[in-house]
Amino acid sequence: MAEITLRQAQPxxxxxxxxxxNAIFDAGLRKTAVDEDKMRSLYLEHPNTLRLTIAEGExxxxxxxxxxxxxxxxxxxxxxxxxxxxxHIRPDAGRIGIGRRLFAKTLQAARIARLAHIDASIGxxxxxxxxxxxxxxxxxxxxxxxxxxxxxxx
Numbered sequence: 667m668a669e670i671t672l673r674q675a676q677p678x679x680x681x682x683x684x685x686x687x688n689a690i691f692d693a694g695l696r697k698t699a700v701d702e703d704k705m706r707s708l709y710l711e712h713p714n715t716l717r718l719t720i721a722e723g724e725x726x727x728x729x730x731x732x733x734x735x736x737x738x739x740x741x742x743x744x745x746x747x748x749x750x751x752x753x754h755i756r757p758d759a760g761r762i763g764i765g766r767r768l769f770a771k772t773l774q775a776a777r778i779a780r781l782a783h784i785d786a787s788i789g790x791x792x793x794x795x796x797x798x799x800x801x802x803x804x805x806x807x808x809x810x811x812x813x814x815x816x817x818x819x820x
Contacts, residue, residue, distance in 0.1 A: 672767055675718035675730065680705040682720075682727030686754050694756040695792070705740075708732075709752075716749070717775035722766045729755030731768035733775055733784070742787040743810060749776050749784035753798065760794070769802050776820055787815045 671720035675683075687705070690696040700708075709718055714734040721729040732752045736744040742771060744750050755764050776784055786799045790812055804816035 668696065670721055670723045670728065670762075670764060670767070672771055673720050673722065675710060675720050677706075677710060678719055679727060679730075680710055682797075683730055686727055687727055687755050689756045689758070690754060695757065695794075711796075714750075716779050717772060719768050719771045721755070721768055723759070728759040729764045729768065731751070731765075731772050733772045735779070735781070736785065742785065742813075742815065744785040744787070744815070745783075747782075749779070749781040751784050751786050753786075753795070765798050766802075771820075781820055783820065784818045785815055786818075787813050789813050 683705040684700050684702050687696060691699045703709050709715065709730070709732050712734060714737055715732065716735060717733045719731050720727055731754070734750045736746055736748045736750050740750070742750065753765055753768065755785045766817050767788045784804075786804050787810065788795045788799060794813065799816045803816070804818045808815050
């Protein structure tokens with residue numbers, strides 16, 4: 667496996683980020699495909715972004731992790747001011763430690779931002795996501811339609 671580097675996301679990463687999410691979609695692990703504009707609005711240009719870290723190998727984006735601050739009336743029902751996290755790793759790049767490395771950067775950013783809690787709202791049908799967040803120390807704390815929100819207390 668090629669060396670994996672982590673870096674802060676750049677505006678021109680939208681295409682590579684869309685490729686990651688579409689590989690997840692193609693594997694049947696995501697409900698919808700995305701495009702570059704969607705990646706810009708959801709992650710790169712989102713006003714509540716605290717950190718967006720890219721995992722890259724041989725010039726290709728293998729995954730990314732977003733950390734933001736919850737806003738009033740967000741679609742996940744996360745309390746305003748809590749952290750919100752999203753992790754996306756290409757299925758063919760899983761199980762080699764990318765998620766742990768990404769989370770180390772995210773956790774550092776959360777502590778700098780003085781977040782008290784981070785929410786990971788995980789689809790009930792996402793066994794890999796549920797296992798990943800539990801391995802990172804997140805625990806279920808409420809029920810939501812079609813997902814099980816997990817929290818990490820900092």
